Amino acid sequence: MDIASLLFAALALLLGVGLGRWRRPRPTHPELRAVPLAERNSPGAALALFDLDGLTGVNDQHDFDTGDRLLHAVGDVLRRGLPPGAALERLESGRLLIWAPDTDLDTAVGMAERLRSLASLVQVAGLDGTVARTLSVGVVATATDESRARSILRADMALANAKRAGGNQTGAVRAAAAPSIMPSQDVIADAIHTRALEYHVQPIARLSDRRAVGVESLLRWNRPDGVVLGPGGFIDTLNRLPEAGVDLLPGVAIDAAEHFVRRPKPIYTTFNVTGAILDGKDSPAGRWLTQILDKLPAEHLVLEIVETAVIVAPDRAHALIEELRARGVRIALDDFGTGLSNLERLCSYPVDILKVDRYFVAGLGTTGREEATLTAMVALAKGMNLDLIAEGIETEAQTQALIDLGVHYGQGYHLGRPAPAADWSARMNTPA
Numbered sequence: 001m002d003i004a005s006l007l008f009a010a011l012a013l014l015l016g017v018g019l020g021r022w023r024r025p026r027p028t029h030p031e032l033r034a035v036p037l038a039e040r041n042s043p044g045a046a047l048a049l050f051d052l053d054g055l056t057g058v059n060d061q062h063d064f065d066t067g068d069r070l071l072h073a074v075g076d077v078l079r080r081g082l083p084p085g086a087a088l089e090r091l092e093s094g095r096l097l098i099w100a101p102d103t104d105l106d107t108a109v110g111m112a113e114r115l116r117s118l119a120s121l122v123q124v125a126g127l128d129g130t131v132a133r134t135l136s137v138g139v140v141a142t143a144t145d146e147s148r149a150r151s152i153l154r155a156d157m158a159l160a161n162a163k164r165a166g167g168n169q170t171g172a173v174r175a176a177a178a179p180s181i182m183p184s185q186d187v188i189a190d191a192i193h194t195r196a197l198e199y200h201v202q203p204i205a206r207l208s209d210r211r212a213v214g215v216e217s218l219l220r221w222n223r224p225d226g227v228v229l230g231p232g233g234f235i236d237t238l239n240r241l242p243e244a245g246v247d248l249l250p251g252v253a254i255d256a257a258e259h260f261v262r263r264p265k266p267i268y269t270t271f272n273v274t275g276a277i278l279d280g281k282d283s284p285a286g287r288w289l290t291q292i293l294d295k296l297p298a299e300h301l302v303l304e305i306v307e308t309a310v311i312v313a314p315d316r317a318h319a320l321i322e323e324l325r326a327r328g329v330r331i332a333l334d335d336f337g338t339g340l341s342n343l344e345r346l347c348s349y350p351v352d353i354l355k356v357d358r359y360f361v362a363g364l365g366t367t368g369r370e371e372a373t374l375t376a377m378v379a380l381a382k383g384m385n386l387d388l389i390a391e392g393i394e395t396e397a398q399t400q401a402l403i404d405l406g407v408h409y410g411q412g413y414h415l416g417r418p419a420p421a422a423d424w425s426a427r428m429n430t431p432a
Helices: 003-017 055-061 064-080 105-119 148-164 185-193 235-239 249-261 284-295 314-327 343-348 358-362 369-383 396-405 421-429
Strands: 046-052 087-090 096-100 124-126 129-131 135-141 170-173 197-206 211-222 268-273 301-305 330-336 353-356 387-390
Touching (some): 046 064, 046 148, 064 087, 096 105, 105 135, 105 170, 185 197, 185 211, 197 249, 211 421, 249 268, 249 284, 268 330
Parallel strands (some): 135 170, 330 353, 353 387
Antiparallel strands (some): 124 129, 197 211
């Protein structure tokens, strides 16, 4: 098949995929099968959320590579011990999620205890002897009318209870709690004031030499119990805060970015932006952007339009994007090929970077369709003079496959996990 035919076929596939988020699941790691979408709300299922006790201490006392190797080894033990039909998935901040279909809570607790005991025996070599850690687990029975995100939040509550009780144990929640499990406004407001709500960053690397060329900033909440939550665990509350509280967030973003944009050899920092920011009105979101631009060098900023961003004023958004690019800011389409981050958006707005959704990376080496699609994306990006960044890189094999396909940049756990900006800044300042 010639490149023109290949491009046409793959772009047709992109248009279909870009119509929504529902798609067939792909594993996030060859050893960690993603939880199937169709099964997430099935009756009689249970979730078990595993977390290593004191993983931060491993990173501090040894190095991040030791922590990564320990996490992979624990994940391998859990995977090998899965009951039939169960699936294992790695979440952010190093936690591991097991989904068990047709399993009641008591059976799930027994399974979790057995796996927790086995995984606690795992050891890896560190800088000074062997390293091992115990695990804590939170287990819940899912409800048929409950979203996956809410089930995970309840499992996280059970895990937090196990941690507070000293760790190295399993906590369980028998039924969904009636009241809201979102944190209160006072709790989130305090997190902003104390900087417990901060941006973690994940490196974006040049694949040929693995050198960081930029970082993506990701808003995180460092809870008092040691758990690190992404926006799904607090965004609803954050959106209801008074403007006086939300207006502190630009300072949090600026503090994170300055570690990288003010270096002797600066690298760029990216921030996710929503439709509210692109709407351009005098709102907390608009003021966030204004303060960011006032304090940080535009030439080292990238704004990623998230794939869920609903743009209600396209003309105003287009004008704002043009203005930002004139100042030196680059614009990226996040999760390209899925949701609203599709060809229509690419043709509607002037952008500089396409960030390929992890879905296409996870499928490499299977049917060959992802390779064909990525080949078309590479040709598309080259024809439009855009940079292409692959997301969700989990293995060396994926990295090499992307290089062979002509993808030059990427990010993912294989290249570096999200961590506080100061931690990554220190790592980048340490000679390899």
